[in-house]
Amino acid sequence: MARSLVIVESPAKAKTINKYLGRSFTVKASIGHVMDLPKKTIGIRLPGEEEGGKKKKKSKAKKGGKKAKGQEKQAGKLISIDDEKIFEPTLQIIAGKGKVINDLRKAAHSADAVYLAGDPDREGEAISAHLALVLSKPARFIEQEPSVSRFKKKEARPEEPVKKEDETDSKKEVVAIDPKKIFRVTFNEITPKAIRAAFDKPRQVDSNLVDAQQARRVLDRIVGYKVSPILWDKVRRGLSAGRVQTVALRLIVEREMQIRAFVPQEYWTIHAMLDAGQPPLFEAKLFKHQGEDKIVASVSKAKWQVAGVAQKEKRRNPPPPFTTSKLQQAAYNRLRYTAKRTMSLAQKLYEGVELGDEGSVALITYMRTDSVHVSNDALIQVRELIPERFGSNYLPEKPNYYKSKKDAQEAHEAVRPTDAMRAPEDVRKYLDEDLFKLYQLIWQRFVASQMLPAI
Incomplete structure (x- = not known):
């Protein structure tokens, strides 16, 4: 009897869930994300750039004016802001994830059903959506080439590429998984009751959550690719700009400018330490007053008395559980x-x-x-x-x-x-x-x- 396949993000989570599901299920881990934007290009359709990801280049007027015209004819079509697929990302299988995906494809091929049990948030939904894509449309996506960071030493060697023989074998074995047998399950806690409830009501991948994650990832890439080079040129090589930290830095700078522009005004408060003959000392405060010197002179030798004592019960409510x-x-x-x-x-x-x-x-x-x-x-x-x-x-x-x-x-x-x-x-x-x-x-x-x- 064929088992159902459950895919989660981490081996630790797979181990815990496997204990509760029993022998009818096989639990495997994707080990995080399986697809992402390309490493070497921005991987997003941006307005003003040529089809295929090339930037628009300004032609300089030279002697060969006719040659410039010829070059314009050969240039690719520019992406318009009204393009239906504007800001659409190009996804690739993350370098090194080919073996993991092939293992999942083999397990999914012999399974009755495939349950995507990623975390119940945007990232988990995106991982589940990407898994569904690489299982149901295996020929559509390519694996990224291993690369070395541009800031690492030149001597650093890139990871060894996958052997061509292995790639050929994997291509022969790739079989598309029927999307109708792929389901999404979520649970907020890994307990037997929560897991049973999730598998009793499987659903399809939530495209709205996937779009939310994709929008965030696209913003990360656009800000990183467009702003980081400015930092390298103006501040220091190796710095990076992020979707959140860039905006947060502006808020900090604007606040600092307000602090520096603030003009301080002198003010005073009056505190009287009173001794009733027995400890402890009693402190009295004067909040609203004018003419500090006159007040201090008039009360320094005055006799003080307590006009009234008010006792109040102070209640401190318990805080809510953690977010x-x-x-x-x-x-x-x-x-x-x-x-x-x-x-x-x-x-x-x-x-x-x-x-x-x-x-x-x-x-x-x-x-x-x-x-x-x-x-x-x-x-x-x-x-x-x-x-x-x-x-x-x-x-x-x-x-x-x-x-x-x-x-x-x-x-x-x-x-x-x-x-x-x-x-x-x-x-x-x-x-x-x-x-x-x-x-x-x-x-x-x-x-x-x-x-x-x-x-």
Whole structure:
């Protein structure tokens, strides 16, 4: 009996999922993206450039005027801004991914169905779309040639190209996979229940999400190719400009210019340190006043008295569970982890870590999210944990619900433990120090989010 093929991005994720799916499925990893823009050209249809990616060249008037006309006739057609395929990217198989794709094609050919189980975001959707393309249209895409960075030493040797014999063999074996048997499945956490729910309702690749990722990638390439050369010429060779950092740098520069243009104005505040004969000293502040010298002179020898004492109860509501940005901020403030380090550790916790006899277990939900939504199952579980572990006086009558920002994707959940009952100390012996600290931070934040306010 043929098995169904499941394709994920990483071997660690494949190992965890394979444990839950059983013998009817074969799980393989694409090891990240399989297609991207070309390395040596911009790979995007830009207005004003010739068909085929060549830039428009201005002809100089010379003696041979007739020759210039001849050259104009031979020049390719220029791409118009009204072109239907304007900004369309040219995708190629990433160098070195040919063997991985061939292995996936062989496995897909003998499978009943192919399930693309990439991460539930734009990048995961794009990877799934590209996998569907290289499986269903194998002859359409070529593999990039291995190359060495332009900033590396000349002595550096490029990777050895794939042997021609192997290429010939792979071409003979390539068979297009029927697109009707390719499906997309997503889940926010790698647990048996979430995976079963995803495979019960497979869908097609979401073209809107793919377009969103593609637009971002195209912007990255345009900014990088057009602005980076200016940096090399004006600042320093080797610098690169990015879609985000270029805009962020402008905001910083504009803010710095405002700071430098600011004209400071002198102002004073008056603080009176009062002694009632017994400690501690009491500080009184005068906020709104005019004529500082006169006020100081008149009150320095005056008798002071407390007119009234007001006592107020201050309540501090628990914070919501983590979104990606809040997790990065908290990890830096409390653990001094960079954003990159935090996301790398969170990726490992999401994909699964070895927990002794249990095998590979995913400890947190998907870590790229802007939502504070929590599933009902997770709420029920954490509300059982709080009175059992901390006491019933910490548990509110009803669950705490938090409002996400306006454009948040509520289909995603907040970053939380997949099992609230799995306390940090229960898994400490299986995790290295950094993984443990981050898991502890996520677990504590989630549990605290469902407690009563502090008074």
